[in-house]
Amino acid sequence: MTRQVLCVAATTAGLPADLLAAVQSFDVCLVAGLAEAGAALREQHYPVGLLVLDGWSGPLDELDHFLRRHSRPRWVAVFRPQALEQAPFRQLVHDHCVDFHTWPLDAARLGHTLGHALGLAALSASPHAAEVNQSMRLTGHSPAIALLRQQILKVAGADAPVLIWGESGTGKELVARAIHEHSGRSDGPFVPINCGAIPASLVQSMLFGYEKGAFTGAGVGKVGLVESASGGSIFLDEIGDLPLELQANLLRFLQEKTIYRVGATRSVPVDARVIAASHVKLGDAVERGHFREDLFYRLNVLTLQVPALRERRDDVVPLAEEVFHSFATERARRVRGFSSSALRALRAHDWPGNVRELLNRVRRAAVMADGALIQPHDLELDGLDGAPGAEDLDSARAGAERMALQGRIDAGHSITAVARELGVSRMTLYRLMAKHGIQRPSRRGND
Ligand SMILES: Nc1ncnc2c1ncn2[C@@H]1O[C@H](COP(=O)(O)OP(=O)(O)OP(=O)(O)O)[C@@H](O)[C@H]1O
Secondary structure (H helix, E strand, O other): OOOEEEEEEOOOOOOOHHHHHHHOOOEEEEEEHHHHHHHHHHHOOOOEEEEEOOOOOOOHHHHHHHHHHOOOOEEEEEEOHHHHHOHHHHHHHHHHEEEEEEOOOOHHHHHHHHHHHHHHHHHHHHHHHHHHHHHHOOOOOOHHHHHHHHHHHHHHOOOOOEEEEOOOOOOHHHHHHHHHHOOOOOOOOEEEEEHHHOOHHHHHHHHHOEOOOOOOOOOOOEOOHHHHOOOOEEEEEOHHHOOHHHHHHHHHHHHHOEEOOEOOOOOEEOOOEEEEEEOOOHHHHHHOOOOOHHHHHHHOOEEEEOOOHHHOHHHHHHHHHHHHHHOOOOOOOOOOEEOHHHHHHHHHOOOOOHHHHHHHHHHHHHHHOOOOEEOHHHHOOOOOOOOOOOOOHHHHHHHHHHHHHHHHHHOOOOHHHHHHHHOOOHHHHHHHHHHHOOOOOOOOOOO
């Protein structure tokens, strides 16, 4: 196990002998001041940080900001006992440190604390590593994914808001995580929120927090999700679902970098980067008066488009194989891979549910397949667009029906126009779209 400790002191000269004795069995990187500490943490991760605060003369806000931004290491503080007389200092230690020691130092006890902090860091190391890998794992060799990777690296280097477009299941959250992980904020938190999944009555207090006594039952105050992303990034999925009155609060946060908790009279500064995503074009929502134009322009600075899976069919088989192998422990032992007709079916399918649909189909097939190779019917892709000649009349009819719908909707025809062209009512058209998992296009003109 790594025993790396980042020791942050006011100066690196003349550290007391008892402090040096306490850290001698660790692999210590000694830095002077917060700027140097920030640079060291951007370069590599340290599981444990030791803050020597007795020579600290800067404002506490600065220290608080630094610790929010670098919340991943387990911090242990050392200071003079008198410092504990100040309430803001006590609060800071309480909020950010796993433990503290005061002078005169008991070197053995501090060594023990650092060892304990390393142990705690190791406990959480594996899930975090998995999360990071996940964020980097944008599988695919298609030109569209190669371009997306380049764009991720470019926007990660900036600090402006990012707006990600893409159909449901294309990987927008994965892209948002990759932006965060490649940015200077990667040591800070990544806080994902699905704006459409929070009940309207709770959105404000969940996003912005509330003060003690703000409403009946608010016995203690609570930090909101936006504030908890301080030092990191906040991912607002389905931003188009955010109620209009909260769009005003979000706009103020983007402009002023401050928020008001519910019931608060004073604002709180928050340093979090906003990454937003939507599966509908927000420009249309602006036209319909459902989305604030000023917020749209504020968000629409750096935009990324995540392509639908059917627009990058070359990625389907590599993705399917990766999913198959990643479920090695779950899948039936006898199943060794995909039959050639299953590969054909995978390539031919239109993937209205994108990568999420592919994950689900392959995962189910890997568990349920009877033979050594996965067949189209294990993927439930027999008939719709699988191997020629392998389908019955019902499947062929369903396939033709879906192609007729999808082709017209992809071509950008309105619901009214598609219904007219196919000679069915709009109600029937909606029923058929639901049956085939085809998404409704963004509203246009006479819809
Ligand atoms: N290129 C990719 N490589 C590997 N896995 C991917 C890729 N794209 C998406 N996934 C996986 O597909 C699933 C859906 O992705 P994600 O949740 O990011 O989609 P989304 O666009 O945010 O969907 P929604 O709009 O419905 O929230 C996740 O399990 C994600 O890990």
